[in-house]
Amino acid sequence: MRFLRAAAALSLTGLLTAGCTLTGGEDQEAEGPTTVTLVTHESWAAPQEVLDAFEQQSGIRIRVLKEGDAGELTNKLVLTKANPIADVAYGVDSTFASRALSENVFEPYTSPEADRGPQRYSVDPRHRLSAVDVGDVCVNIDTGWFAERGLPEPATFDDLTDPRYRDLLVVENPATSSPGLAFLLSTVARYGEQGWAGYWQRLKDNGVQVVSGWTEAYTQEFSGSSGQGPRPIVVSYASSPAAEIGEDGKPRTKALLDTCYRQVEYAGVLAGAKHSDKAGKVVDFLLSQQFQSTVADNMYVYPAREGVALPSGWAQAAPLPDNPASLPGEQVQAGRERWIEQWRALLEG
Numbered sequence: 001m002r003f004l005r006a007a008a009a010l011s012l013t014g015l016l017t018a019g020c021t022l023t024g025g026e027d028q029e030a031e032g033p034t035t036v037t038l039v040t041h042e043s044w045a046a047p048q049e050v051l052d053a054f055e056q057q058s059g060i061r062i063r064v065l066k067e068g069d070a071g072e073l074t075n076k077l078v079l080t081k082a083n084p085i086a087d088v089a090y091g092v093d094s095t096f097a098s099r100a101l102s103e104n105v106f107e108p109y110t111s112p113e114a115d116r117g118p119q120r121y122s123v124d125p126r127h128r129l130s131a132v133d134v135g136d137v138c139v140n141i142d143t144g145w146f147a148e149r150g151l152p153e154p155a156t157f158d159d160l161t162d163p164r165y166r167d168l169l170v171v172e173n174p175a176t177s178s179p180g181l182a183f184l185l186s187t188v189a190r191y192g193e194q195g196w197a198g199y200w201q202r203l204k205d206n207g208v209q210v211v212s213g214w215t216e217a218y219t220q221e222f223s224g225s226s227g228q229g230p231r232p233i234v235v236s237y238a239s240s241p242a243a244e245i246g247e248d249g250k251p252r253t254k255a256l257l258d259t260c261y262r263q264v265e266y267a268g269v270l271a272g273a274k275h276s277d278k279a280g281k282v283v284d285f286l287l288s289q290q291f292q293s294t295v296a297d298n299m300y301v302y303p304a305r306e307g308v309a310l311p312s313g314w315a316q317a318a319p320l321p322d323n324p325a326s327l328p329g330e331q332v333q334a335g336r337e338r339w340i341e342q343w344r345a346l347l348e349g
Helices: 048-058 070-079 097-102 143-149 178-191 196-205 214-221 276-287 295-299 329-347
Strands: 034-040 060-066 088-093 130-134 137-142 169-172 209-211 233-237 253-261 264-269
Touching: 034 070, 034 276, 048 060, 048 276, 060 276, 070 088, 070 097, 070 178, 088 097, 088 276, 097 329, 130 276, 130 295, 137 143, 137 178, 169 178, 169 214, 178 196, 178 214, 178 233, 178 253, 178 329, 196 329, 209 214, 214 233, 264 276
Parallel strands: 034 060, 034 088, 169 209, 169 233
Antiparallel strands: 088 264, 130 264, 137 233, 137 253
């Protein structure tokens, strides 16, 4: 994913740099714990004490390698599948899962933790991917911006094409951004194969701005974040308002739940991994209560495991959408590149 879920994710202290060993020091695999490499996205964050506890319990040290967002991560896994760069991958999401599976990037592994909720999001009968978290992509609005101007808040896809909202929306490029692709897929799900391009033409006519990725859109162009940009409507995540709580304890932004697209992030053991036996234990850890209880606070996503408490205020500020849009993986796999090329011709032509 992602690629950061909300502005607060940018201010998390102690984010670990690409390729670092989480427990510090040199790789001492020959003398101590087995080092298992986890390749993931740039939004990875986990409490050091949780990682240390896992090492103590399992004898496995996790080394983290960061490779951009979900699209960049998936591309890297496909390009290096003959000589995998890690043992485990986490962060391939539902917009790219079909590609990773069709390229046989992962090997089958059924985690004993999968029946605690992650199986709800299963996309592969061979169990090559296990769901770790949910981060639905939705249009977000700066509620204060609209209140100050006495302008009604938009609520639906069609509202975004209303001339009242001209030059107010910023979106991410679906060719370079995971949330951008999810938003494109949401319009395909909403308007169908015959109607989505016409909808995007209306957005273009209404002054939609396209940027390369989430960070630029949310922190530079969106008015509701610390970036204080000029546009009060942005494609972000259902959980983003949880990072925008004002001094009065109320969220300053809102996700439009009628615009959401279900985005799930997965983990799996890489085919041909050096430590495939230990890699399964890392997948188990990512699905465990111990790790799942950290994902909302640290990465602003919803845990895939059932029964994990969310941070205080999420029920009001960032409720998980009840009926997000989605498309079957087979349809995404068959149409993704064609839709992106059609989108490019329309928006960049």
